[in-house]
Amino acid sequence: MRVGIIGVGMTAFRPSTPEYSWKELMFEAASRAYADAGVDPRTEVDSFVTCAEDYYEGFGIFDEFTPDQLGGALRPVCTVTGDGLQGLANAFMQIQTGLIDIAVVEAHSKASDILTLEGIIEHGLDPIWNKPLGGHPFLIAGLEADAFVRKTRTSVKAFAAVVAKNRTNALRNPLAAYAAKVDAEQVLSSAERFAPLRALDIAAPADGGVVLVLASEAAARRRHANPVWIRGIGWASDSPTLETRDWTQAAYAQLAAEMAYRLAKVRRPATEIDFAEVDDRFSYKELQHLEAVGLAKKGEAGRTVLKGGYDPGGALPVNVAGGSLGCGNVFEATGLHRAAEVALQLRGDAGSHQIDGVRVGVAQSWRYIPSATGAVAVLGVGQ
Amino acid sequence: MTQRITKWPGVELSAADLNEGKVTQTRFRPNAKYAWSAGEAMSRFLAELQNGRLIARTCRSCKRILFPPRMFCEVCFRPTDEWTYIQDTGTIETFSISYLDTDAKRIPDPILVGVVSLDGASPKMGMMHYFGDMTKDEIRIGMRVKAVWKPWEERRGSVLDIRHFGPLRKDAK
Structure with missing residues (x-):
């Protein structure tokens, strides 16, 4: 089964973003990706994967704080403690199982929140x-x-x-x-x-967020998407x-x-x-x-x-x-x-x-x- | 089973052994300091706390009044619409009586903690906080409460600008 990228969303990368909380940063990247894919996260996305390291975020159990700003509340959500490409691999495999048609991968940096x-x-x-x-x-x-x-x-x-x-x-x-x-x-x-x-x-260092929307070949075809x-x-x-x-x-x-x-x-x-x-x-x-x-x-x-x-x-x-x-x-x-x-x-x-x-x-x-x-x-x- | 063992194999260590350096150990104090940007919603929320007011955001799509305020609605996944003040009175949704402190030491006067659904916000939206001016025997779910604010000069733009929630009717005590 082929898996394709049908949506790309990014915020600008800035040395610091004092106007945004990290949640608001994620919301912007996610909104852009869903608009690009033409996907409603509340009804059409089957799984959400975020990538983060608690020490960079500055608080424990980061994954607990991710669903709301991604549209993933009350949905399957998990966090990969690693780089975004490792999260992409995770979402790729989730779709390969046949259980998931559309998956979302998120990663961000709010490095300006780290003083040391x-x-x-x-x-x-x-x-x-x-x-x-x-x-x-x-x-x-x-x-x-x-x-x-x-x-x-x-x-x-x-x-x-x-x-x-x-x-x-x-x-x-x-x-x-x-x-x-x-x-x-x-x-x-x-x-x-x-x-x-x-x-x-x-x-x-810079702040910024990236969200990709992935789909199985069948789901991409149904949506008339032109996947990468x-x-x-x-x-x-x-x-x-x-x-x-x-x-x-x-x-x-x-x-x-x-x-x-x-x-x-x-x-x-x-x-x-x-x-x-x-x-x-x-x-x-x-x-x-x-x-x-x-x-x-x-x-x-x-x-x-x-x-x-x-x-x-x-x-x-x-x-x-x-x-x-x-x-x-x-x-x-x-x-x-x-x-x-x-x-x-x-x-x-x-x-x-x-x-x-x-x-x-x-x-x-x-x-x-x-x-x-x-x-x-x-x-x-x-x- | 373990109660029957009087002498464990090996060498027992005491706190003194550790303090006197008789045990090989490594110490490291992480230099981990953060200053989180509160962002648009939380910044306004904290500033309003300092003014002794509670502020929420509305979502026109699901018609909810979201508290604490956020710039996006997690149900509709869309930006929220307007700022609106809500009341500092509400109803106890759930509470617990804590007999231990964070060090797991006994507290002679137990701490009352819980979640208050606030008047003016959508149902099941409010604050987790302490309860005061009531005893553990008086507290009950559904009880009407009101925020007891710190004096203005002691407020710092923090949830602790509210000292605790107390009974709404003075005669409830």
Whole structure:
């Protein structure tokens, strides 16, 4: 049974949204998605999936607070403690059971409600092995970026090229929080943070909400919808232990991609995939993830970005909507935002950042520091 | 079964052993601070509390008066329509008598807690709060109550700006 995306709803991504509670933010994203799908959540949606981590929200049992603003009161509702793409996989499977015709996936960030963001991220570290050392949790990104540079002989100029590309791409995305004409020189001269990473290599936090409406092929047909098909989806976790994980490559992304490609019957991703939206919350992550999901040869992504190969007009457009560097880090909504952008591109609804003639795209997510967990979705239109 | 065991195998630990550092332990105090945006509905609600008033939102579709106020109706899934004040009097829907505090210590004078359906709001809409100026023997479901507000200068824009709900008729005591 095929499962398709029939509705996309997003709020703007903003550095802070003091005018909205997180519930009101969710209501806006959900209202947009239902209007896009032409679906009444009170009578036509069979299941609601939200994606959130209690520590980001600041209160326990977050799932308890989700139904009202999604239209899910007195209906089947559940929360996935993970990234939005993991929630998408959950909804995909619910529809595959045949019990659910239409499912909704929601993820959001209200990062501006968190006063001690570093403290929250630090709390994800192992309490016996790592926490006693103290130190900023982003050090982990520095460690990984350093290992990536040494293993693949990638120049830090390539990191700067990723930042310049994505911040500039965001100028064509009216929803982006951090659109700016940034050049590589500016990145390379920004303050040192966690070597080899500099201030501009790190995506800044943003608030925002994303909601997708999914339908089985039969339900989509009944509604005369024109779905973006979820051709394949996969997810994987590497060892959480900092001392044993593979620092040089994103094994979780590679395994998640293999699972998604197997389902989607994609054998040569580098030639069959038209464009990609990958996690770039630290600049090097975009390159590491492209290599992991088979869209670049090992060690090649850095050289390709320097030659403009991932530009909107390049051979493989990557993060055309601006990525997290341009749109802002929306935490658990990051992967769902990527899937939403891929869906809009495939429908031809991406506005002024639309790329021509795309049929198959990849969305890839990572569950941020300190995790080694990620998911990949292959989306396509037509037969 | 466990009552018959007088000596458990292993080494028993006392609080003193922990305090004296004889036991390997790790301590971490999470730096977790938040400042939630109350949003459109709650911001107005809290500001009105400080003024000693209770405010609700109406939904024209289901004709309900929603309290506490919200910008969306969870039944109709549409934006709510207008602000409207409701009364600070109501009826006890449900209550419990708490003989333990949050530390599970005995309270000599038990705490009366419950939910009040407020006059002016749709049925079954109101506030959870404390009850006062009545004894545990006097409280009953269906009892008419009224908010007892803190003096203006002590109000902070919080549900605690209401001290508790007391009997509506003074002679009910």
